[in-house]
Amino acid sequence: xxxxxxxxxxxxxxxxxxxxxTAVVTGGATLSACSSDxxxxxxxxxxxxxxxxxxxxxxxxxxxxxKPDLPGQNGADPGFTKYPAQLQRALPDKPVxxxxxxxxxxxxxxxxxxxxxxxxxxxxxxxxxxxPVRFNVVxxxxxxxxxxxxLAAGNVPELLCIPGWExxxxxxxxxxxxxxxxxxxxxxxxxxxxxxxxxANLPTRAWAYGVWNSQLKAVPFxxxxxxxxxxxRKDLFTKFSAEPPKNMxxxxxxxxxxxxxxxxxxxxxxxxxxxxxAFRAPANWRKDSSGKLLNKIETPEFEEAVAFTRKLFxxxxxxxxxxxxxxxxxxxxFEGGQILVYQDGPxxxxxxxxxxxxxxxSFDMQAVTPxxxxxxxxxxxxxxPAGIFTFVKKGVGEQRIKELLGVLNYCAAPFGTEEYQLxxxxxxGKHYTKESSGAPKLTALGSKEVANTYxxxxxxxxxxxxxxxxxxxxxxxxxxxxxxxxFEKNLFEGIRVEAPxxxxxxxxxxxxxxxxxFRGRRPVSELKSAVQAWRTGxxxxxxxxxxxxxxxxxx
Amino acid sequence: MSSHAVNPAAAATTGPPGRAERPVxxxxxxxISRVGKPVVLAIVFLIIAFPLYVVVVTSLSSTxxxxxxxxxVVVPRDLTVAAYVQxxxxxxxxxxxxxxxxxxxxxxxxxxxxxxLAAYGLSRPGSLWHRPLLFVVLLTFLFGPGIxxxxxxxxxxxxxxxxxxxxxxxxxxxxxxxxxxxFFMGIPNxxxxxxxxxxxxEFAVLTRIVxxxxxxxxxxxxxxxAVGYWNAFFNAMLYLNxxxxxxxxxxxxxxIVQQQALPSGAGGVxxxxxxxxxxxxxxxxxxxxxxxxxxxxxxxxxxxxxxxxKGVIVGAVKG
Numbered sequence: 001x002x003x004x005x006x007x008x009x010x011x012x013x014x015x016x017x018x019x020x021x022t023a024v025v026t027g028g029a030t031l032s033a034c035s036s037d038x039x040x041x042x043x044x045x046x047x048x049x050x051x052x053x054x055x056x057x058x059x060x061x062x063x064x065x066x067k068p069d070l071p072g073q074n075g076a077d078p079g080f081t082k083y084p085a086q087l088q089r090a091l092p093d094k095p096v097x098x099x100x101x102x103x104x105x106x107x108x109x110x111x112x113x114x115x116x117x118x119x120x121x122x123x124x125x126x127x128x129x130x131x132p133v134r135f136n137v138v139x140x141x142x143x144x145x146x147x148x149x150x151l152a153a154g155n156v157p158e159l160l161c162i163p164g165w166e167x168x169x170x171x172x173x174x175x176x177x178x179x180x181x182x183x184x185x186x187x188x189x190x191x192x193x194x195x196x197x198x199x200a201n202l203p204t205r206a207w208a209y210g211v212w213n214s215q216l217k218a219v220p221f222x223x224x225x226x227x228x229x230x231x232x233r234k235d236l237f238t239k240f241s242a243e244p245p246k247n248m249x250x251x252x253x254x255x256x257x258x259x260x261x262x263x264x265x266x267x268x269x270x271x272x273x274x275x276x277x278a279f280r281a282p283a284n285w286r287k288d289s290s291g292k293l294l295n296k297i298e299t300p301e302f303e304e305a306v307a308f309t310r311k312l313f314x315x316x317x318x319x320x321x322x323x324x325x326x327x328x329x330x331x332x333x334f335e336g337g338q339i340l341v342y343q344d345g346p347x348x349x350x351x352x353x354x355x356x357x358x359x360x361x362s363f364d365m366q367a368v369t370p371x372x373x374x375x376x377x378x379x380x381x382x383x384x385p386a387g388i389f390t391f392v393k394k395g396v397g398e399q400r401i402k403e404l405l406g407v408l409n410y411c412a413a414p415f416g417t418e419e420y421q422l423x424x425x426x427x428x429g430k431h432y433t434k435e436s437s438g439a440p441k442l443t444a445l446g447s448k449e450v451a452n453t454y455x456x457x458x459x460x461x462x463x464x465x466x467x468x469x470x471x472x473x474x475x476x477x478x479x480x481x482x483x484x485x486x487f488e489k490n491l492f493e494g495i496r497v498e499a500p501x502x503x504x505x506x507x508x509x510x511x512x513x514x515x516x517x518f519r520g521r522r523p524v525s526e527l528k529s530a531v532q533a534w535r536t537g538x539x540x541x542x543x544x545x546x547x548x549x550x551x552x553x554x555x
Numbered sequence: 556m557s558s559h560a561v562n563p564a565a566a567a568t569t570g571p572p573g574r575a576e577r578p579v580x581x582x583x584x585x586x587i588s589r590v591g592k593p594v595v596l597a598i599v600f601l602i603i604a605f606p607l608y609v610v611v612v613t614s615l616s617s618t619x620x621x622x623x624x625x626x627x628v629v630v631p632r633d634l635t636v637a638a639y640v641q642x643x644x645x646x647x648x649x650x651x652x653x654x655x656x657x658x659x660x661x662x663x664x665x666x667x668x669x670x671x672l673a674a675y676g677l678s679r680p681g682s683l684w685h686r687p688l689l690f691v692v693l694l695t696f697l698f699g700p701g702i703x704x705x706x707x708x709x710x711x712x713x714x715x716x717x718x719x720x721x722x723x724x725x726x727x728x729x730x731x732x733x734x735x736x737x738f739f740m741g742i743p744n745x746x747x748x749x750x751x752x753x754x755x756x757e758f759a760v761l762t763r764i765v766x767x768x769x770x771x772x773x774x775x776x777x778x779x780x781a782v783g784y785w786n787a788f789f790n791a792m793l794y795l796n797x798x799x800x801x802x803x804x805x806x807x808x809x810x811i812v813q814q815q816a817l818p819s820g821a822g823g824v825x826x827x828x829x830x831x832x833x834x835x836x837x838x839x840x841x842x843x844x845x846x847x848x849x850x851x852x853x854x855x856x857x858x859x860x861x862x863x864x865k866g867v868i869v870g871a872v873k874g
């Protein structure tokens with residue numbers, strides 16, 4: 001389940017594969033070296049409101065190197081049904097004129113590439129940038145563990161990428177931001193952003209989330225906010241003459257129709273978030289009739305969703321491996337046809353197509369159009385318009401700040417530019433070749449050297465581009481447009497709220513109990529006591545915090 | 556061992572030895588036990604060996620085989636070394652292998668040296684402040700330093716980005732120190748006193764008397780340290796900013812992290828560059844990583860095994 005605060009909980013499901021070893025020391029992440037005079041922090045929560053920040057934010061200047069074939073509505077991404085024949089050069093000049101090495105720290109979800117001096121992909125990008133960028137990449141899963149000490153010691157690189165989901169785990173984060181990172185307002189507010197056209201092309205809503213303590217502190221990484229999709233195997237549905245569900249009766253019927261343990265086939269993997277959404281439980285908080293804030297888990301809709309999910313498990317419609325272990329990697333089971341319906345992140349769609357189409361050309365997965373439990377109007381949970389932030393180290397000097405913003409400007413170049421292509425795939429003919437569809441395909445050298453490094457230094461407007469998979473762009477665009485128009489009304493729209501760390505820490509214990517209830521290890525009646533434990537453990541304090549955020553903003 | 560000496564005496568007082576007087580373990584095995592023992596042993600062997608077999612087979616399986624099996628592969632088909640090729644190509648993993656080997660060798664030697672010195676000092680009754688010092692050591696069992704204080708200390712010592720940061724903060728394990736101290740205390744004082752009478756100083760007593768008698772515990776503690784250094788990845792992640800200095804386990808971990816979905820809000824960025832060559836199957840990579848991580852320990856263990864056995868016997872005789 002996603003976190004109770006609406007964001008995705010960061011589950012650590014694989015501690016033991018390599019063994020933690022004896023050198024691991026444990027301890028909570030605190031920000032011991034930071035000053036204590038700040039007025040807000042992640043320990044107690046923090047909020048910034050978009051509409052109060054108008055004077056700080058960069059003026060939006062659209063930059064569209066390629067016109068999309070399928071425009072995105074209501075926040076959905078634009079779709080490109082073919083790769084551009086000609087790439088546009090977005091930046092004529094090198095951003096770093098001093099030639100001085102740039103230090104940067106980013107997360108990485110992938111194999112470690114060869115380092116500077118042994119990596120021609122780095123060389124090619126650095127040639128365009130005008131200076132070597134020395135990356136300190138850290139495994140995405142442990143990134144928060146490193147952030148805490150690095151912030152506490154003030155030992156930050158010139159450019160530091162901080163994912164939003166790591167912020168709630170950092171105590172007194174706002175004070176660290178104040179103390180360690182440059183105020184970008186004088187360089188980017190209003191028309192000044194025109195000097196960095198790729199940054200000016202980022203959505204204003206995303207920029208609002210880059211404000212801390214009434215200063216523009218970070219370059220945001222825009223996001224459409226769609227947390228996951230419910231996927232089904234269309235090829236197998238066709239084989240069994242099944243249709244995607246339109247209500248919960250359909251879901252149960254599919255469970256009965258598709259599950260055949262003897263054939264090693266089960267209808268569902270984990271779909272508990274999707275069930276809660278379909279029952280119209282809120283993603284986060286909502287007000288009851290008296291105006292009191294209610295968390296998702298306190299609503300009757302959530303209770304119904306839990307009972308329904310338990311029923312799915314008890315009926316034997318969920319794959320036994322998923323029943324046995326909630327942390328099961330469901331991708332191989334879905335792609336191998338043992339699970340026919342499951343939920344996963346939007347990005348997993350194209351990744352599965354990449355893996356499977358070459359070995360199973362008939363493989364066809366599609367996303368289910370969001371539906372409500374009763375077949376009525378569905379809601380869709382929305383996330384924040386920016387999920388990752390890049391900060392510039394404080395005290396590096398005016399000229400250096402301009403150079404560093406130039407690097408971020410380079411990294412923010414959108415689809416259809418030479419810079420985007422270079423940062424994502426390297427040099428044509430060397431790191432990638434073009435398929436007949438125009439899609440880049442990494443060479444053996446590219447597979448070794450190319451890594452998501454520059455890509456994590458700056459966000460860019462999202463786009464659906466993988467047209468090499470027949471029908472994918474059209475299907476993803478249609479699903480996003482259908483989903484985005486159903487976004488649930490969010491009480492905190494336009495307010496970046498950092499959940500108090502105490503509240504964030506309640507997610508995992510509650511989710512553990514929930515998983516037990518689904519699997520019949522605890523009676524369903526224990527949901528009430530789990531909710532009560534959540535309230536007394538910090539949930540009620542969290543409610544007060546969120547209520548104050550709303551009242552401070554006149555809502 | 557002693558039953559042969561005891562039995563004749565018993566026989567002399569109770570008459571000629573018969574089947575009834577034999578110890579149970581000297582009886583002819585029954586048909587059930589003759590059949591049952593190998594069966595039980597085979598089951599135990601399978602319980603241990605089967606997971607290893609599945610790990611190795613899956614690591615050698617193709618994408619199709621992993622997909623067909625829906626996960627772990629039991630029946631080998633379409634065997635390929637693609638996962639190993641992907642791991643070992645590019646020079647990053649091989650470089651990390653050299654670094655890990657060096658860290659393990661140097662770290663184990665250093666840790667053993669200072670653990671032996673500390674254990675010897677704390678095991679001698681007349682040592683200065685040995686009880687308060689022992690108390691401080693025991694305290695570390697209860698209270699860890701925490702990540703941030705450790706980082707601040709390493710940072711203030713100027714060890715960030717140095718290999719020393721992978722050895723010094725974990726150079727002594729309180730557990731290993733206590734184990735070794737207990738072993739040293741079991742060495743008869745008469746031996747040490749006689750050495751002193753012969754004119755040996757503390758260093759000579761340690762190197763000529765105590766150490767030769769303590770090979771078993773040194774082997775055991777050395778293995779604990781070596782496995783610890785070999786498996787450690789967290790401190791490297793914390794203290795090393797230069798990725799070219801990463802040890803093997805941290806590099807291998809990047810392949811596991813590759814298979815994790817990014818949290819929502821990642822702005823469409825996927826784990827891999829996405830449009831590359833068809834990747835080796837994720838599970839095959841994971842299993843190849845397990846093989847690479849475990850094999851060195853499996854290779855070293857047989858050479859140390861005899862010391863383990865000896866250590867157990869010595870401990871048993873000393874009671």
